[in-house]
Amino acid sequence: MSIFKHELKRNQSSFLTWTLAIGSLLMICIILFPEMKDEMSGVNDIFSSMGSFTSAFGMDKLNFGTFIGYYAIECGNILGLGGAFYASLQAINMLSKEEKDKTAEFLLSHPVTRTRLVTEKLMALIFEITMMNLIIYLWAMIVILIIKEELPLAQMNLLHLSYYFMQIELTGICFGISAWMKRGNMGIGIGIAMTMYLLNLIANLTTSVSFLKYITPFGYCDGANVVSLGHLEGIKIFIGMIFCTLSVLYAYIKYIRKDIY
Amino acid sequence: MEAIKTIELTKMYGQARGIDHLDLKVEAGDFFGFIGPNGAGKSTTIRTLLGLMRPTSGTGEIFGLDIVQQREMILQKTGYLPSEAIFYPNMKVKDILEFSSRLRKMDCQKEAKYLCERLQLDPFKKIETLSLGNRKKVAIVCALQHRPDLLILDEPTTGLDPLMQKVFFDILHERNQEGTTIFLSSHVLSEIQRHCTRAAIIREGKIIACDTIDVLAKTKAKRVNIHGSVAVDTLTGIRDLKEGKDTLSFLYSGDMLTLLHTLSTGDVQDLSISEPDLEEIFLHYYEKEENI
Known part of the structure; x- marks a missing residue:
């Protein structure tokens, strides 16, 4: 487990920065709710009558005046996008950074199988993503209790679980790309997270491309959908996990045979 | 027993050559030099031996273990000093050393x-x-702290001051005395000549000579320095000819008697015929190949 521990230590500061950033934004958003609530009756009408913009963000399906409606859309975007960026960036660099920083030669001239290296690095990623989600989840609950709103536990569980799946899927996809790249590239990580997010917005806009929801992981963690359905969309998550698994398998196959210059 | 043995080991980078059907043998306990200019394939050979790269064809063994199939067992017995010493910048020296030993359990x-x-x-x-x-x-x-049986050193002295180089080579000789095989890749020929017992010369991915340092240095070629003037155009076997105002210097690998006859026809005021140093041998090997 030396590489696992080494990796956690190495990523400590970025883990803390991202968790803190997402946590604080989420907190600000939640704290704003009581103030917004009083003006919501008017706002709700406006938000639900902005045409395609309304449907893109799922505001036609939710009542902004209720806490869970507000939380699913506002906080969902923060945790959804923030988490997606964090997961993608960490994963895209995880394997390739050794080559980019030229530390791969040091690491791989030790008696460590490539399989072990890939496994421990993947475990470190999953551990970090899981910890980040747990901390944010607990933190959100604490803040909600502080502003004395009723805790919508069932819906929150569904929302946070779907974001977690989404981040795991993006982690897997970016991890596969990381095995293939020779140089770390943050641009690709951000690009993938952003593209997936936009694909979901487009799918929300027009039903003719609703199949996109089966491709992007944001398809199954769309807050409005999750809350209005009241359960997770198993098929979409299943498809997502297949993408994720294939990409991770690719990472193993590729990295085991990779030449280190 | 051989510490290192490769048979027709080849590594291609796409179409470009890395090493080409390389045959190399290093006996256990040797202090072995690996000489060649930049781009000859020294680092490629080392990286392939250590499993950082997969060979395109051919086989390699370290202490009888296959470099592709038994990589981890090999690395457990091996210490590697890369030419570029790069580590995780945020870590302390002792943490790097601890991490390295933990990876070796x-x-x-x-x-x-x-x-x-x-x-x-x-x-x-x-x-x-x-x-x-x-x-x-x-x-x-x-590279040394786990007391490996084989030490692979790639340009080990770059960046070290002469005093440290001495300490470093003292340690290497002590280890070698205790039985450690040392494989020293370098383009600093004096280093190889001073410390190694055997050496191989690599050129364009192929071993062009491999023997003891004494034999390598005692090729037929001699360095001939003449003060005076002689017409040497008729001689065959002349390389690296340098003509000064009253001086003449060249590497000679032809017939000695012919040389003496030719010299006696000219105006020779002073003459020295000496063993060339490894540097010159090295040039000799390289030019010989180029002439073909």
Whole structure:
């Protein structure tokens, strides 16, 4: 487990920065709710009558005046996008950074199988993503209790679980790309997270491309959908996990045979 | 037993050559030099031996273990000093050394402490604050602290000051006395000549000569220095001809008697015929190939 521990230590500061950033934004958003609530009756009408913009963000399906409606859309975007960026960036660099920083030669001239290296690095990623989600989840609950709103536990569980799946899927996809790249590239990580997010917005806009929801992981963690359905969309998550698994398998196959210059 | 043995080991980078049907044998216990200019394939050979790269064809063994199939067992017995000593910049020297020994599942604290003292390396410094020479020392301790049976050193002395180079080679000789095989890749020929017992010369991915240093240095070629004037155009076997105002210098590998006859026809005021140093031998090998 030396590489696992080494990796956690190495990523400590970025883990803390991202968790803190997402946590604080989420907190600000939640704290704003009581103030917004009083003006919501008017706002709700406006938000639900902005045409395609309304449907893109799922505001036609939710009542902004209720806490869970507000939380699913506002906080969902923060945790959804923030988490997606964090997961993608960490994963895209995880394997390739050794080559980019030229530390791969040091690491791989030790008696460590490539399989072990890939496994421990993947475990470190999953551990970090899981910890980040747990901390944010607990933190959100604490803040909600502080502003004395009723805790919508069932819906929150569904929302946070779907974001977690989404981040795991993006982690897997970016991890596969990381095995293939020779140089770390943050641009690709951000690009993938952003593209997936936009694909979901487009799918929300027009039903003719609703199949996109089966491709992007944001398809199954769309807050409005999750809350209005009241359960997770198993098929979409299943498809997502297949993408994720294939990409991770690719990472193993590729990295085991990779030449280190 | 051979510490290193390769048979027709080949590594291609796409169409470009890395090493080409390389046959190399290093006996256990040797202090072996690996000579060649930049781009000849020295580092490629080492990286392929260590499993950092997969060979395109051919086989290689270290202590009888296959370099592709038994990589981890090989690496457990091997210490590698890369030409570029690069580590995680945020870590302290002692953390790097500990991480390295943990990856080997060994406790090397005592040896690490001893080596750090001998090389005058402060284990509490951060890697990013170290100079090139000090980073090199970290790499040396990493390569030596687990007391490997085989040491593979790629351009080990770059960045080290002459005093440290001496300490470093003292340690290497002590280890060699204790039975460690040392494979020293370098383009500093004097280093090889001074320390190694055997050496191989690599050129364009192929071994062009491999023997003891004494035999390599005692090729038929002699360095001939003449003060005076002689017409040497008729001689065959002349290389590296340098003509000055009253001087003439060349490497000669032809018939000695013919040389003496030719010299006697000219106006020779002073003459020396000496063994060329390895540097010249090296040029000799390279030019010989180019003439073909």
